[in-house]
Amino acid sequence: MEADGDLVARAAAGDEQAFAALLERYRDRVFRLAVSILGQAFVGEAEEVTQEVFLRVHHALKSFRGESKFGTWLYRVTFNQTINLKSRVRFNAPHVTDDALAQQAAADPDALTRLERARRDAVVAECVAELPEAYQSALRLHYWMGESIAEIATLLDVPENTVKSYLFRARQLLQSMLKDRGYDSV
Amino acid sequence: MTVSEPIEIEALLRESMDAAAPPTLTPTFTQRLTMRLRPRQLSAGAQRALRFYALAAAVVSVAVMRSQAVEWNLIAVSLAVTAAIGAILRPRLNDNRLI
Numbered sequence: 001m002e003a004d005g006d007l008v009a010r011a012a013a014g015d016e017q018a019f020a021a022l023l024e025r026y027r028d029r030v031f032r033l034a035v036s037i038l039g040q041a042f043v044g045e046a047e048e049v050t051q052e053v054f055l056r057v058h059h060a061l062k063s064f065r066g067e068s069k070f071g072t073w074l075y076r077v078t079f080n081q082t083i084n085l086k087s088r089v090r091f092n093a094p095h096v097t098d099d100a101l102a103q104q105a106a107a108d109p110d111a112l113t114r115l116e117r118a119r120r121d122a123v124v125a126e127c128v129a130e131l132p133e134a135y136q137s138a139l140r141l142h143y144w145m146g147e148s149i150a151e152i153a154t155l156l157d158v159p160e161n162t163v164k165s166y167l168f169r170a171r172q173l174l175q176s177m178l179k180d181r182g183y184d185s186v
Numbered sequence: 187m188t189v190s191e192p193i194e195i196e197a198l199l200r201e202s203m204d205a206a207a208p209p210t211l212t213p214t215f216t217q218r219l220t221m222r223l224r225p226r227q228l229s230a231g232a233q234r235a236l237r238f239y240a241l242a243a244a245v246v247s248v249a250v251m252r253s254q255a256v257e258w259n260l261i262a263v264s265l266a267v268t269a270a271i272g273a274i275l276r277p278r279l280n281d282n283r284l285i
Binding site: 016019020023024027028031032035040043046047050051054055058117120121124125128139140143144146171174175178 | 196198199202203206208209212216218219220223
């Protein structure tokens, strides 16, 4: 497999095949990072961010001096781009009414359990959205997308111990937030 | 289920967040991005029309300036300045692959 540095040099010189190879290699990870920051309800927006990131990177390849790894630079661009979007646009998860939840659950034989679970998941998602950005991202990457600690550390450009600390603090905060919402027992 | 024990919050998160399938990019993602990356080029016909328009504009400008008794030196300078601006902007327009 060709090294990133070689692909970047070729892509900067106008080789579209080299850029396509970089895109193929990184697009899913960039998308996962974006969606981990925006949340489960904003997959479409995360895809738009992914497009913008690659457009920016394509434009800026000539100015990339290789002071950091290409992946590190790309993830930093993604993180900043996504945080910028999130700060400009207020992302509110679509509100799901109890009626809608009840209708959804009605088709299921164990409707009550489904309804309870749907309510609980909505509360968990609401609490996660109130956590600091890095904690949200780490939580979603780990529990939703099943990423390893090492992979999350790469994506967030922090040491592995920091990721573990993010997850630990996030769980502690969530626990107290859920208690405040009356979820001592679910 | 309680959420007061660390192990339980762990299990709750796994169960709650794991319920939705991890997202994936739509199949047309690369195709759409490639289209946005491709340089915007005018068709051959449009390029011919644009050249004809520029030439006609220059001819009409010269005719109007002459009808107003503007001297040839001044006309030459104004055309040269316009041509120079065009020459400077052209590479930038050709390189405008983004946005």
